[in-house]
Amino acid sequence: MSYPLPEAARAWQEKLRPFVDNELIPWEVHAEMNDGEIPDDVRAKHKEMTKEMGLFMPSIPREHGGAELSMIEIAVIQQEIGRTTNGLGWCYHDMSPFLLHTATEYQMEHYVKDLLTGAKNECYAITEEGAGSDVDAIEATAKKDGNGYVLNGLKWHVTGANRADILIFQAKLEDGTHALYYLDKDTPGVETVRTPAYTHTYPSHHLIMKFTDVKVPADNLIDPDGNGITWTYEWFRQERLGIAARCCGAASRLIDEATAFAKERVQFGKPIFENQAVQFPLADCLTELWAGRLMVYRLAQAIDDGEDVKVQHAMCSMAKLYCSEMANRVADRAVQIFGGRGYMRENVAERYYRELRVDRIWEGTSEIQRMIIAHSLAKRGQDALIA
Numbered sequence: 001m002s003y004p005l006p007e008a009a010r011a012w013q014e015k016l017r018p019f020v021d022n023e024l025i026p027w028e029v030h031a032e033m034n035d036g037e038i039p040d041d042v043r044a045k046h047k048e049m050t051k052e053m054g055l056f057m058p059s060i061p062r063e064h065g066g067a068e069l070s071m072i073e074i075a076v077i078q079q080e081i082g083r084t085t086n087g088l089g090w091c092y093h094d095m096s097p098f099l100l101h102t103a104t105e106y107q108m109e110h111y112v113k114d115l116l117t118g119a120k121n122e123c124y125a126i127t128e129e130g131a132g133s134d135v136d137a138i139e140a141t142a143k144k145d146g147n148g149y150v151l152n153g154l155k156w157h158v159t160g161a162n163r164a165d166i167l168i169f170q171a172k173l174e175d176g177t178h179a180l181y182y183l184d185k186d187t188p189g190v191e192t193v194r195t196p197a198y199t200h201t202y203p204s205h206h207l208i209m210k211f212t213d214v215k216v217p218a219d220n221l222i223d224p225d226g227n228g229i230t231w232t233y234e235w236f237r238q239e240r241l242g243i244a245a246r247c248c249g250a251a252s253r254l255i256d257e258a259t260a261f262a263k264e265r266v267q268f269g270k271p272i273f274e275n276q277a278v279q280f281p282l283a284d285c286l287t288e289l290w291a292g293r294l295m296v297y298r299l300a301q302a303i304d305d306g307e308d309v310k311v312q313h314a315m316c317s318m319a320k321l322y323c324s325e326m327a328n329r330v331a332d333r334a335v336q337i338f339g340g341r342g343y344m345r346e347n348v349a350e351r352y353y354r355e356l357r358v359d360r361i362w363e364g365t366s367e368i369q370r371m372i373i374a375h376s377l378a379k380r381g382q383d384a385l386i387a
Contacts, residue, residue: 005297008069009076015053016080023049024084024091029346031086036203043091050092057116059097059238065116074238075245075300079293082249085351087202089246093118098235099168102223110219111166111182123164125155125183125209133368135170135178140211142171142179149221151181151214154193161185161207162195168222169211180222189214200355237303237316239363244319245296247327247359250352251289254327254334257348258282262337272337281333288330292323314376314385317369324359325366331356 005013023046027038050056058074060066069077081089095115099122103112114120131137140153151171161167167183167190183190193208259282262273272278299315334349335342342349360366376385 009072012073012076020080020083024088028085032201032345036086036201046091055092057094059094071303072300075296078242078245079249082246083253085355096235106219120165121163122166123158123160125158125167125169127157129156133365138172140171142173148215148217151211153211155209158207158209160204162205181216182220183216187214237312240316240320241299243359243363244323247323248292248296250356251327251330254330254352255285258334258337278337285330285333288326292326295319314373317372321366321369327356
């Protein structure tokens with residue numbers, strides 16, 4: 001599928017495709033049967049290989065040790081990484097630029113430096129049982145206590161908490177405003193309630209965590225002047241673009257695998273690929289993938305070119321909405337083409353059928369994306385959004 005990608009983005013395709021095919025994909029079934037885990041030495045090898053490629057902190061400026069890649073490069077990387085299941089694509093180090101841009105001198109020294117080097121990992125304690133898309137409904141509290149704060153709350157879906165050292169905790173202050181705090185996971189009062197089993201099989205778990213009278217110094221308050229909201233929106237845009245790109249990668253892998261199987265699988269004396277009942281869904285898959293890729297590339301270009309950020313925000317919602325739902329359709333068709341094999345956990349279509357479902361939920365549900373798109377349409381008109 002031709003597209004005028006920059007040479008640097010094409011170079012990432014050429015480097016990552018054999019890495020994903022030869023190093024990651026062969027471990028998928030092992031990971032599936034072992035709670036998403038692969039041997040520590042293999043995981044370390046993958047991280048070292050990506051670092052040698054130059055894939056280390058792609059979102060972070062060079063002055064802080066990052067690769068400072070363009071968004072079109074990051075989109076291509078995410079697309080290639082999306083071609084593997086079981087979270088194996090999370091084999092390189094990165095962090096949210098939001099934490100770097102809002103860091104005080106104290107926070108840089110005590111938290112961000114270790115996140116930049118990969119010595120420590122962070123996770124986000126935001127969602128609650130009664131507060132998901134409606135973030136303002138959070139009940140976690142932060143109360144002033146001398147030169148610090150006391151935090152209380154129960155958080156759900158704390159993604160990656162089992163591997164994290166540092167928590168980013170969201171709470172509501174007594175005046176009703178929201179605040180984020182750095183929090184060491186081993187701070188007294190922090191406890192894991194349970195580790196629920198989820199549909200997908202990832203090594204990064206989504207813990208339910210309780211915070212009881214957890215004391216943090218005032219220096220742990222992130223962005224005390226409230227100037228980081230711009231970076232927060234940027235982070236959401238990048239996350240939604242990443243989901244859209246990974247969904248395109250997943251769809252691409254599924255089309256390849258289902259097509260190869262259909263050519264080899266013989267029923268009633270001929271390959272099932274010769275049946276229009278198999279050809280047509282594959283044709284639909286390919287058509288939808290092409291549309292999704294073009295959306296992702298155009299969006300990445302808009303971000304790199306510095307187009308109106310409000311338009312970018314709507315475009316991110318459109319890309320995430322379309323690509324996540326497209327990939328789910330592709331996975332469903334692939335399972336059908338594989339037949340009984342497509343229902344086996346050792347089959348790539350079965351794994352993607354489970355894994356891709358969450359892409360219509362996290363970082364903003366499909367319904368939330370539709371609200372963002374509709375509101376932007378009403379304010380700006382279609383020509384501003386899709387010209």
